[in-house]
Amino acid sequence: MSEIDNPVTKSTRHVLLSVLAHPDDETFGMGGTLAKYAHEGVDVYLICATRGEVGEMEPQYMEGFNDPAARREYELRCAAKKLGLKDVFFLDYKDSGMAGSVHNQDPESLVAAPLENVAEKVKSYIDRLQPDVILTFDPIGGYRHPDHIKIHDATVLAFQNCLAEGKNGSGIQTEKTCPKKLYFHTIPKGFIKFSVGLLKLIGRDPKKFGKNQDIDLQSIIEVDFPIHAVVNYSKYSSLRNEASACHASQGGTATSGGIMGWLRRIFGAKDLFMRAFPEPKNGDMRENDLFAGI
Numbered sequence: 001m002s003e004i005d006n007p008v009t010k011s012t013r014h015v016l017l018s019v020l021a022h023p024d025d026e027t028f029g030m031g032g033t034l035a036k037y038a039h040e041g042v043d044v045y046l047i048c049a050t051r052g053e054v055g056e057m058e059p060q061y062m063e064g065f066n067d068p069a070a071r072r073e074y075e076l077r078c079a080a081k082k083l084g085l086k087d088v089f090f091l092d093y094k095d096s097g098m099a100g101s102v103h104n105q106d107p108e109s110l111v112a113a114p115l116e117n118v119a120e121k122v123k124s125y126i127d128r129l130q131p132d133v134i135l136t137f138d139p140i141g142g143y144r145h146p147d148h149i150k151i152h153d154a155t156v157l158a159f160q161n162c163l164a165e166g167k168n169g170s171g172i173q174t175e176k177t178c179p180k181k182l183y184f185h186t187i188p189k190g191f192i193k194f195s196v197g198l199l200k201l202i203g204r205d206p207k208k209f210g211k212n213q214d215i216d217l218q219s220i221i222e223v224d225f226p227i228h229a230v231v232n233y234s235k236y237s238s239l240r241n242e243a244s245a246c247h248a249s250q251g252g253t254a255t256s257g258g259i260m261g262w263l264r265r266i267f268g269a270k271d272l273f274m275r276a277f278p279e280p281k282n283g284d285m286r287e288n289d290l291f292a293g294i
């Protein structure tokens, strides 16, 4: 739709900013939610801290690309188009790999960067895009990936810094526009518990899950976060699946079908969020719209 067809100007549209770490986080995690809002008139932006440099891939995916980062940026741009994102911004850090990986030692890696610097970069996009709602990882980064945790911490700090700047000396809110809501995407624990049971049943170790056997599902179900919002994206499931297929080098095609697709069909096309700001009060109803009250 061109600007002429669509009389809604940018200033009257809601803005959603998702702050994540690697190409594929936007789709595998909250892709359904991003597609839903992008197709319902919200300007949806993505900050991606790295280009997923250390993600392993079969040689066939490297054809025509100089390095894995180039392939993964290409995949992310493909997914962003499917999801309907308005723009994608890279923070140009390097993927740190899972905890204990040698890539953690790279001085250019995201985990090696001072938290304040990462938060400052995120804050510069908050100032520029003036989002109404910000989404990021939960405090354990979904599945304890160090880059996810770093981005969670940096986004929370950037959000707090914005609010602090918006107050004058007497502590009264000034005209400064800060995001009105901050949510953490969290993986449905029922889904993981089910998977852990299933893996044990077929004789696999749930502490060594994933392509690189570096995801400890058992340690993920030990932490439970409150769910304050459930976003149903069933109308946009096909877009999420198309975006997922863009991430072919990371198994995106398998995620839409196979066992993951089957589990998703059981648990439904829903994303779960914990609300960090405004702080939920006792008796608050569970939201089904991240823009409720805005």
Ligand SMILES: [Zn+2]
Pocket (backbone or CB within 6 Å): 021, 022, 025, 145, 148
């Ligand atoms: Zn990631």
